[in-house]
Amino acid sequence: MIGTLIGGIVGAAVALLFAPKSGKDLRGNLNQGASDVRGRASEWKNVAYEKGSDLKDKAYVKGSEFKSKALDSTSQMTKNFSEKTQDLTKTVQSKIQDKRNKEDEAEEAAEEVAEAIEEAAEELEKK
Template sequence: MGENNINSKDFLIGTLIGGFVGAAAALLFAPKAGTELRGSLNEGATQLKDAAYEKGSDLKVKAYEKGSDLKNKASDSKEKFSQKTQELTKNVQDKWNERKNDETAAEEAAEELADAIEEAAEEAEETK
């Protein structure tokens, strides 16, 4: 894509230079009086200026469109990244809570087992 833009730019520059050189050569070798020649040169320069202005305007519009497209893509990427980050954060929190709940359940089971052992020990002493 970059090479295509460079080729377009080179083509435009070559066209402008070639047009200017060709117009100047045609005017210089044409059998005209000095006043007519200056008028023709002015007219050619005006046409060249208008063509360059038109091409510049076209390039400005294209640059604005490309910039707008890139801005939209960046905004979309930012939204997707933010959404993905939120999903990953929620998953990590859920897993952390699960692990915490598992640890709490294990502690409760251990306490129940300790209570049961203690009760069994007390009953064993009472039966002696």
């Protein structure tokens, strides 16, 4: 836009110096040209404003979509992590319970062996 304005001013100055028209006609043409440039600049401003507004709206929509997707992904990852943690906890608890059951069985077997030894010792003493 600035280049257009500078070009217009330089063109007007050159036109004044080399114009075959009278000063009054030339000033009228220059005023008309300046008015046309102002009109085009105003149109460009409006177009730039509309496009900027459209881009802002699109950026807001995309940002909202990305935020929603990020929240969904985070929620899903948290849910998956929680489920995996619960599964792992259940597995560990099951293994611990199995070991306790085996320890209890071993303890019972040891008690039975101890009782059998005591009975055998008592029978030997009786004889």
